[in-house]
Amino acid sequence: MATQDIIARSATTTPMPSVRQVGEVAKLIDTSKCIGCKACQVACSEWNDLRDDVGSNLGVYDNPIDLTADSWTVMRFAEYENPAGNLEWLIRKDGCMHCEDPGCLKACPSPGAIVKYANGIVDFNQDKCIGCGYCITGCPFNIPRISQKDHKAYKCTLCSDRVAVGLEPACVKTCPTGAIVFGSKEDMIEHADGRIADLKERGFEHAGLYDPAGVGGTHVMYVLHHADQPSLYSSLPDEPAVSPLVSLWKGVTKPLALFAMGAAVLAGFFHYVRVGPNRVEEDPEPGEPIVHEVDPSVHVVDPKGRE
Amino acid sequence: MNDDIERYTPSERSNHWAVAVLFILAGLSGLALFHPALFGLSALFGGGTWTRILHPFLGLAMFLLFLWLAIRFAGHNRMNDRDARWLRQWRDVVGNREDRLPEVERYNAGQKLLFWVLVLSMLVLVVSGVIIWRQYFSAMFGIETLRWASLLHAAAAFVLILSIIVHIYAAIWVKGSVGAMLYGRVSRAWARKHHLGWYKAVVRERK
Numbered sequence: 139m140a141t142q143d144i145i146a147r148s149a150t151t152t153p154m155p156s157v158r159q160v161g162e163v164a165k166l167i168d169t170s171k172c173i174g175c176k177a178c179q180v181a182c183s184e185w186n187d188l189r190d191d192v193g194s195n196l197g198v199y200d201n202p203i204d205l206t207a208d209s210w211t212v213m214r215f216a217e218y219e220n221p222a223g224n225l226e227w228l229i230r231k232d233g234c235m236h237c238e239d240p241g242c243l244k245a246c247p248s249p250g251a252i253v254k255y256a257n258g259i260v261d262f263n264q265d266k267c268i269g270c271g272y273c274i275t276g277c278p279f280n281i282p283r284i285s286q287k288d289h290k291a292y293k294c295t296l297c298s299d300r301v302a303v304g305l306e307p308a309c310v311k312t313c314p315t316g317a318i319v320f321g322s323k324e325d326m327i328e329h330a331d332g333r334i335a336d337l338k339e340r341g342f343e344h345a346g347l348y349d350p351a352g353v354g355g356t357h358v359m360y361v362l363h364h365a366d367q368p369s370l371y372s373s374l375p376d377e378p379a380v381s382p383l384v385s386l387w388k389g390v391t392k393p394l395a396l397f398a399m400g401a402a403v404l405a406g407f408f409h410y411v412r413v414g415p416n417r418v419e420e421d422p423e424p425g426e427p428i429v430h431e432v433d434p435s436v437h438v439v440d441p442k443g444r445e
Numbered sequence: 446m447n448d449d450i451e452r453y454t455p456s457e458r459s460n461h462w463a464v465a466v467l468f469i470l471a472g473l474s475g476l477a478l479f480h481p482a483l484f485g486l487s488a489l490f491g492g493g494t495w496t497r498i499l500h501p502f503l504g505l506a507m508f509l510l511f512l513w514l515a516i517r518f519a520g521h522n523r524m525n526d527r528d529a530r531w532l533r534q535w536r537d538v539v540g541n542r543e544d545r546l547p548e549v550e551r552y553n554a555g556q557k558l559l560f561w562v563l564v565l566s567m568l569v570l571v572v573s574g575v576i577i578w579r580q581y582f583s584a585m586f587g588i589e590t591l592r593w594a595s596l597l598h599a600a601a602a603f604v605l606i607l608s609i610i611v612h613i614y615a616a617i618w619v620k621g622s623v624g625a626m627l628y629g630r631v632s633r634a635w636a637r638k639h640h641l642g643w644y645k646a647v648v649r650e651r652k
Contacts, residue, residue: 149481245595247478248493268493270478271579275591284579289494383592387599392480395603402607406614409539416541416619418635 146254148246160256164323165296165307167231168333168361169371170342171317174199174213174229178309178318182211185297185308205232207285210294211309214372218364230360230371231309231318234281234294236260238354241380242293244388245276258323258357259298264290276388278353278378296357326359333361352379449630450647458629460514467507468609474500475602501578508571515564521551522561528554543638550642555615562608569601 145154183189190208193201199215211233218226240260243252251266252273262273262282269289273282282291297307305311306320319329330347337345346365349355360374368374453461474496477486487496527547531538531554537545538555546553552560576586576594583591616622621635636644 149484151481247481247484249481249484266493268487268497269579270497271577271583272595274579274583275577275588275595280588289580381589381592383589383596387592387596392599395599396480396482398603399606399610402610403614406610406618409614410618413539413541415617416543418621418632418638 143256144253145256146240146243147250148243148252149249156256158256162256162258162323163296163301163321163357164258164326165236165310165318165320165358166326166330166361167358168317168319168330169228169230170333170337170345170361170363171315172213172229172231173315173317174215174227175314176201176213177312177314178231179209179211179213181308181312182294183209185300186210186295205281205283205293207283207287207290207292210234210292216370216372218370226363228363228371230374232281232372234260234296234358235279235353235378236294236296236357237278238356239380241276241278241353241384242273242282243276244380245272245384247272255298257301259296259301260357261295261298262291262293264288264292267291276380276384278375278380294358323355323357330359330361337361337363348374350375350378352377449632450636450644451629452625452631452636453629455629457514457517458626460510460517461626464507464510464514467503467510468605471500471503471507472602472606472609474503476606479599479602498580501574504570504574508567511563511567515560515567518552518560522557524554524557524561528557531555532558548642549640550646551640553639559608559612562604566601566605566608569597570605573598573601 143155143158143160145156147154188208188210190202190206193203195201196203200212202209202212205212211231214230214232216228216230218228220226236259238258240252240254242262243254243260246252247270248266248268251263251268252260253263254260267290269284269291271282271284271291273291274280274284282293284291297305297309300307307318310318310320319326321329327347327349334345334347342363344366345361345363348360348362348365348368360368360371362368362371364370368376473486474490476483477490477493477496478484478500484493487493490496490499527549530547531549534546535555537543573594575582576590577583577598586594616626619639621631621639625631625635633644636647
């Protein structure tokens with residue numbers, strides 16, 4: 139993508155190019171339409187040329203069991219017994235949410251290793267990644283993973299390479315039930331509204347859109363049957379936000395600390411200029427009384443006195 | 446000059462300067478990641494990734510050598526009532542009016558305070574530093590622990606750097622101090638002026 143389209147950049151304190159107006163995109167994942175086939179996982183690994191290690195079966199459908207540096211999206215399967223006593227199988231495609239206010243970008247110390255494009259996609263530049271893992275510390279959704287091969291951070295790119303040339307992300311293209319759709323954020327919200335109205339008609343009175351305001355909204359959104367309880371969906375955060383600890387760590391404290399260090403150096407300099415060095419009179423005059431009178435060492439230094 | 450007094454043994458001096466060099470290296474590499482304005486310092490260490498790789502090892506080495514130094518000096522740094530008076534008279538301290546201050550032992554109250562601040566910040570740095578050492582340890586800790594550790598690591602580093610700025614300035618300001626740590630010896634006049642209590646003790650011992 140043209141560099142003009144980068145509107146936020148990690149560890150950068152000056153404004154980014156912002157003359158162009160680019161529409162925001164979003165991916166909408168409709169959990170009520172998802173059948174858990176994992177075609178999106180396969181498409182992701184195909185398009186991005188990723189081959190994760192074959193893992194172990196842990197007795198659940200989740201496979202791999204968690205996101206890794208080689209698995210940027212995983213289906214998470216939750217069995218929920220609703221108040222009527224019926225089982226609901228809540229399946230959620232997990233991966234980067236592409237936050238409007240990305241905690242990873244805020245935490246990253248390496249200039250340009252994490253960027254946010256004008257269309258809303260948050261992308262990692264592995265060539266600039268230093269492998270510190272601060273993005274993991276900053277993320278409210280527990281998404282980035284450090285590769286054990288190269289110690290770089292990886293996550294879903296929202297297929298920024300495909301989107302840049304007008305294609306939809308690979309997972310969207312492959313989804314056989316149309317549970318994943320992609321377009322402008324505006325259109326996706328409108329599309330979600332239709333789905334939510336439909337779900338409400340069918341008895342899911344708390345159906346709704348997951349576009350959490352705590353992170354400024356996201357560019358990956360969910361339609362949930364139980365939007366009042368996102369945590370039912372394999373611990374999707376109810377009210378995600380960049381942690382206040384991260385904001386404090388990466389916020390106003392750092393420039394203040396730098397200022398204080400600079401001020402301390404300056405204070406020392408001006409103390410030296412105004413008050414001056416603290417010197418010892420090394421060669422007192424013979425008649426100078428005080429030192430000799432109180433000096434008990436006179437016996438020690440005088441050889442005659444000693445012997 | 447033959448009656449100069451030994452203030453630091455060769456081992457103490459080596460220990461101090463090893464910690465000092467490691468502090469500079471760990472400090473510069475840490476500051477590179479502290480704020481974007483200082484990221485350029487990473488060039489001194491071979492780039493951002495090398496800075497990330499080296500910083501924890503430099504920090505750990507600094508901590509271990511500091512620990513040794515702290516054990517050597519801890520006994521001389523116990524605070525007492527006279528120290529409280531010394532601290533209350535800080536205006537006389539910065540005004541070079543030492544004659545008004547209470548008698549000082551091997552270390553004055555400012556040096557003692559610095560010593561304990563260094564001990565505390567070093568302990569916070571090593572514990573939080575291990576927790577946020579992504580390559581080997583971070584996977585063992587929860588996310589809230591990591592966030593606290595990140596914040597505390599930066600805060601303790603700030604306190605440490607600020608303290609060392611004061612420490613370095615005091616050494617430049619009080620003439621004879623740098624020589625004491627470089628060559629190990631101070632003149633009798635220096636010892637009487639700055640550490641009369643210690644001087645008396647040294648003289649008593651020699652008798």
